Amino acid sequence: MQKPLAGLNRKNIARELTAGVTLLAIAIPLNIGYAQIAGLPPTAGLYALIVPTIVYALVVSSRQLIVSPDAAAAALVASSIGGLATAGSADYATLALAQAIICGILFVLMSVFKLGFIANFLSKPILVGFVGGLALDILVSQIAKMLGVKIDSGGEFVDKVVGLVTGLGTTNPWSLLIAAVSVAVLIVGQRFLRLVPWALIVLIVATVVVVLADLDDAGVDVLGEVPAGPPAFTWPVIDWSMWLMLVPSAIALTMVTTAEGLLVSRSYGEKNNYTTRPNRDLFAFGVANVAAGASGSFAMGSSTSRTAAMDQAGSRTQLPSLVLAVGTLLLLLFGTALLADIPSPAIGAIVGVAILPLLGIRDFRMLWRVDRFEFAIAAVCFLVTLFVGSIAGIVVAFVLALINLAKRAANPPIDVLAAGDSPAESLLGEAPVGTMTAPGVIVIRLAAPLFFANGSVFDDAVKKAVKAVPEGTVQHVVIDMEAVTDVDVTGAESFTALVAWLDARSIELEFSRVRPDARERLTDLGLLGDRRIFDTNRAAIAGLSSTPQQ
Structure with a gap:
């Protein structure tokens, strides 16, 4: 002391x-x-x-x-x-x-x-x-x-x-x-x-x-x-009411x-x-x-x-x-x-x-x-x-x-790290963290926990990135999870809706750089399943871009 x-x-x-x-x-x-x-x-x-x-x-x-x-x-x-x-x-x-x-x-x-x-x-x-x-x-x-x-x-x-x-x-x-x-x-x-x-x-x-x-x-x-x-x-000495x-x-x-x-x-x-x-x-x-x-x-x-x-x-x-x-x-x-x-x-x-x-x-x-x-x-x-x-x-x-706090949490940084054959900066109107490109693969990073305040924002950002390239070009969307420390129930629901939207377009969802605590959370919420998890974004791009296009 x-x-x-x-x-x-x-x-x-x-x-x-x-x-x-x-x-x-x-x-x-x-x-x-x-x-x-x-x-x-x-x-x-x-x-x-x-x-x-x-x-x-x-x-x-x-x-x-x-x-x-x-x-x-x-x-x-x-x-x-x-x-x-x-x-x-x-x-x-x-x-x-x-x-x-x-x-x-x-x-x-x-x-x-x-x-x-x-x-x-x-x-x-x-x-x-x-x-x-x-x-x-x-x-x-x-x-x-x-x-x-x-x-x-x-x-x-x-x-x-x-x-x-x-x-x-x-x-x-x-x-x-x-x-x-x-x-x-x-x-x-x-x-x-x-x-x-x-x-x-x-x-x-x-x-x-x-x-x-x-x-x-x-x-x-x-x-x-x-x-x-x-x-x-x-x-x-005063009354309790006072x-x-x-x-x-x-x-x-x-x-x-x-x-x-x-x-x-x-x-x-x-x-x-x-x-x-x-x-x-x-x-x-x-x-x-x-x-x-x-x-x-x-x-x-x-x-x-x-x-x-x-x-x-x-x-x-x-x-x-x-x-x-x-x-x-x-x-x-x-x-x-x-x-x-x-x-x-x-x-x-x-x-x-x-x-x-x-x-x-x-x-x-x-x-x-x-x-x-x-x-x-x-x-x-x-x-x-x-x-x-x-x-x-x-x-x-x-x-x-x-x-x-809610205003800032509801608008987290969302970066497109790799996007089909197009420059990443063209998709969300923001400067990219990286300039990697690969056929058929979009890599998107959410730099915040996924929860009720930003779930729909993230959902819209992914859809915008997919729609920004010619239809049928994208076969894989990879979510960079390095900065995602938690996912709540509302965030999981928006994620599930996003998966259904991607499935309807024959686009597979994968993850990269998932934190141990986030992986456990994704498993508990039923979001992980048999989806592939890559240790780096480059590994994801290399592995997925070599997959034959359907």
């Missing part, structure tokens, strides 16, 4: 500790903002950085992946719980704890049953659209916060936009100035000096300005009093985190030459979420931006996460008074700039350029998530994933 804090040694401990201080500076302002997005008090975001972070860092196999609530998770929490309780209420917070615990249980179950592959159904276009929709919804709320305009941040997207537009006349000029300067500093600073904790600098400077100029009396919203003290361990109502949103949170988290974990492991274990990482997400639900926080996911920041800082262990936990605990014990005067426009600017990349503008442009169907999938997920809701968005995402 991998030891906790793998990769840590005397040579890199100083660098890892320094990276931990950087992570602390990045995480505190972001988590305060994400807690507000979720409709929870600032402490919920800070508590996530203590017990859940420690548990995760000691269990996970990835040396670099950072766990934390993120913008997408916060938006999902708000949209899913907002209809069940009033944001900011005790019931709302209790539901958020329960939701995190359900997420943790789902992660653990996925780890035990090795179900991480399910997240592969969330392809990049689906994630781009789903997360982009959540990001735009968040951005509207943050713009309102930056302008000092009061809107219902827990409402529907259209209601938020209407509230923002109609409330522009109430814009607070000081809030607008603080937000504009904060955005400019964050964007310019991150462009030229990425390792500087600009978010922390913005919070400190903005808070000093607000205090010295008494801008809270001028209408600038501030964070307010933050309760001091460590997180208290608790357990949400537990069940939280399951769909917990599934959505789990799937999104699994897809993004495992991908990021694997990519950094490959980049820096260490091994990751997906199922152990799922277990780590599980125990972190249970710890979050039991210590006053909310659903945890992976933070791509913080992981990238740690990689740039040279960190290759989970020690920065432990530094983050200790630093946050000290802040809660001795420094909460420093948080009370943080201006909300500055928090809105920090969160707004952080989620801009999540809009996926570049990804949408890339999809439009390379694959319009994939672009359409992303666009539908984006619109459904934005205008209908996050749960509907994740349901539509899975449905579109299945449609996309």
